[in-house]
Amino acid sequence: MQKNKKLVLYDIILVVLGLYLSLLLRFDFNIPKEYIYFFKISIIPVIVITLYINKIFNLYNSIWKYASIEELMSIVCSVTVSNIIFIIYSYLINRIVQFRYYRFPFPVHIIFWILCVLGLGGVRFSFRLAGNSENTKRCKDKKNKNLLIVGAGDAAVLIIKEIKRNEGLNYHIIGLIDDDNDKKGRRINGIQVLGGREEIPNISKNNKIDEIILAMPSASMSTKREIVSICKKTGHKLKTLPEMNEIIDGKVNMSKLREVKIEDLLGRKEVKLNNDDIDKYIKGKTVLVTGGGGSIGSELCRQIAKFGPDKLLILDIYENNAYDVQMELNYKYPELRKEVIIASIRDEKRLNDILDEHSPNVVFHAAAHKHVPLMEENPAEAIKNNVIGTHNLIKCCHEHNIERFVQISTDKAVNPTNIMGATKRFCEIMIQAYDRISKTEFVAVRFGNVLGSNGSVIPLFKKQIAHGGPVTVTHPEINRFFMTIPEAAQLVIEAGGMAKGGEIFVLDMGEPVKIADLAKDLITLSGFKPGVDIKIEYTGLRPGEKLYEELLMDELALTSTEHEKIFVEKPIENDVNFVKKSIEQFKNIVYKENDSIFKLMEEKVPTYIRKNI
Template sequence: MQKDKQLIIYDIAFLIVSLYFSFLLRFEFNIPQEYMMLLKLSIIPVVIINLVCNRFFNLYSSIWKYASVEELMSVIYSISLSNIIFIIYSYFVYYKFLENKLYRFPFSVHIIFWILSVLALGAVRFMWRVAQDNNLGKDSIDVKKKLLIIGAGDASALLIKEIKRHKSFNYSIVGLIDDDPSKQGRLINGIEVIGGRDRIVEVCKERNVEEIILAIPSADLEIKREIINICRDTNCKLKTLPGIYEIIDGEVSISKLRDVNIEDLLGREEVTLNNENINKYIKDRTILVTGGGGSIGSELCRQISKFKPAKLLILDIYENNVYDVQMELNRTHPELNKEVIIASIREVERLREIFEQYKPDVVFHAAAHKHVPLMESNPVEAIKNNIIGTYNLLKCAQEYKVKKFVQISTDKAVNPTNIMGATKRFCEIMVQAFDKVSTTEYVAVRFGNVLGSNGSVIPLFKKQIAEGGPVTVTHPEINRFFMTIPEAAQLVIQAGSIAKGGEIFVLDMGKPVKIVDLARDLITLSGYKPDVEIKIEYTGLRPGEKLYEELLMDEVALTSTEHDKIFVEKPNNIDLEFVEKSIEQFKKAASMDKEDIFKLVEEKVPTYKRKK
């Protein structure tokens, strides 16, 4: 309100000065006495008319530190309307002076006054913006962060504009980095392109850079990874714009910025899906996802929702997580017909009720106990949930003639050394056995660790870093395959579209990653120095834990499929009678001691070699 009053006072002063100079210019700096009297009498009506028009065009309600062409046009509209009104006023109101003569404004005065008023009122507003910018700069000069921007394209140009406009970000841009020689040495919105990626470390050191923003959303993943790896040597905080395919509205802005995370280093190129094949078995069908509140299950629900199923059934025993998924889908897919079912896959009668009521066409089975050390201590629970629970679902799918059943498996099922992996391997055996005798197409999809999933190392490491360390790694040589949650879910759905029945699909997991390297990367991305500010401690391998995971059985070869990231393992000759007898024995596990349980699993899963 105080600033509005100041603008009104400035406007009054500039309007009077503009009117006076209009007469001076018209009469070549020698205003006749009678026109001087006319000028004095006209000041009040001119000022009142202009102020009313200014108010009408919101010239006192705009935030002038963000003034742009639109605000300048409002000034022009206001001055033009006020001049038209005053012309009409001056021709209807006569002023009598000496010898009863009538005097009016010369028309040229109106034109000159219009030009001077636009210049004066427009200038005062843009000077106001400059003054506000300078004041903000002076107020925050001591806390501005030195910023380096990677990329000198459209995204960078837009970011620079926003950073200059939003002073609350307190950034001082030291320069731009781009590998294109034709851009180097040139200016983008007043900021110089100071070199290519080979100068990043040098520039950060010389100019005390504190933050780096990667503004290269259209660059491929390999280039981004290379640049991020260079930036890690600077000890600067890294931020990035998501890839173009992740920016849904196509707009680049500061609001899209996020911290560089481990997915940027380990992720792969965007998955290309064959939507036509997926539509054939998901669109307008009833889809059941078990473990729908978990990491993979919830992402399956998100991805499936895009393909417009007739109904999505989200089953989970734990209501809190599945409630969050329900609320999210209510927001993102309000049109989706969905049902949340709280139930345990261990209770076969409850499952039969669900299959009888909803008659699902496709089942994605993601419900499982997956924590290796906990299952090693509680093998009965692993058998109840992973083996008997899966058997119950396989049986219901057969009885109610489900079209397709997709079992989520794991690399830990290959030559397992722990009870969790062994139970998942037996699930694969059951899937292939049921496929031989059923009209339902039963398949399993096997992949490694997913980044950020519940119980994975990433959330644990982040928590340990937030607490100041140490970060605990079991062994300096331990490695794992990693995949992002969306990629895993998308490839599972794609594998389902390829399936004919009985296959074990193996997803391309890329190269294995050392867990200690993962820990160091996370510490660096969090703004700390590994082994200096945050220590890494080795705790020793846990019960049942391997140094290296495998994705396929040693004795079989993989065959490629129509999708370059999905391979298939040849089906084995599995007898359903063997499965049925084994289930009867597994059901007695609750009354057995641990050693007997492990021996039973070793008997039923030939590739299981318990690590003691």
């Protein structure tokens, strides 16, 4: 408020001095008396006009420490409008008094306009200069980080401008990297293009780089992955801008920077699925997603929303996550009808009521207990939720003639060595059994570990790195198949489009990745040296944990589909009476000792061999 009062006072002084100086310059410092008189009777109206128009253009509300081109344009517009009104005033006052006094010559107004822009703008932008000086003074005690920017396009230009404007970021830009030979050696906003991607290691070493920023939001995933792999070898901390479709407002600035994710280093191209058939069974339909607040379930909701369902039902027992998904979808898809249903799949009557009320066409079943060690310690809960709960849902969908039911399965269902994997394998048996007798098309989708999902290793590693280590890995040779959360959700939806009933769809996930290598990569991407700054500790395999995961039953043949990355396992004929009898046995045994549960599961899933560690 105090600064605004000062600005008003400065503007009054500048207007008076500016107008008088305009007359002096126009008349070679010998102003005729009649113009002196007109100056005296005009100065108050000119001050009033200027202050009023300045207020309209928010020249007293802006924080000038952060002034930019927009504020400069406001000054130009305000001064222009004020001068036009002043010219109109001059003509009117002369007409009213019948030309008794002379109006100012037009060159006076031009000089006055220039002086006002310079004066008003100069005072205001001096606040920005003072602010920058203050920032510089504050940052002198802080060591600036030597920064290398990869990319020399529009995104890099905006980042350079922001770093130069904000000294508090503590960056010293060493140079730019770009593969365009025509740019090499040239300067962009005063920063030189030092070379192409192959020169990153040498440039980093010779210039003592502290941090690298990837400013390439429009580059392909394969290009980004190659460059990230090169940057990773330098051992410096990496940051990147997300892809343009992830930047909602279309603007590129420092606030959009994120740490390079481990997904950026997947050893294969991210799977892009064919969505042609998806419209046929989702668009205009009512879709129910169980476990809709979880990692996979929430991503399913996001992906399904893109295909224009008539209504999306988000079912989850945990209300907070489901609410978060609902709010996100309300923002991104305000026109989509959606409803959060808080319910448990263990409650068969509740499920029947939900299907009676909403009559969904398609059900995606993602609700499940999935943590292997926790389920080994609590096998009864794995049975109640994953087996009995899933049977409740399958039975209800069968009785309500739901069009399609898509079961989320896992590679741990293949030759399972833990109770969680065994329950998921029994779920596959159930959907194949019910598919034989039902009008509903029951299918399952089997995939590996999902990067960044709740309970996955990546969030755990990040927390351990943030605390200074150590990063814990169960075994130096343990490996897993990995995919991103969007990939997993797309695969599930794609499989639903291919379904004819009874299939188990399997994704070709490429080569397995060692968990120890993931840990090393994540430590490196965080700007530390594995084994030096952050140690890796091997803790031993946990109960029920495999050293290597399998995606397929070895003894079963696979059939290719129209998508090169999706295969289908040959259906096994399972008897629904066997399933119903087994469910009754499971219901009777969940309150008995754990060994009885494990033994019954071994009887029901022949490929399940419990691994005691």
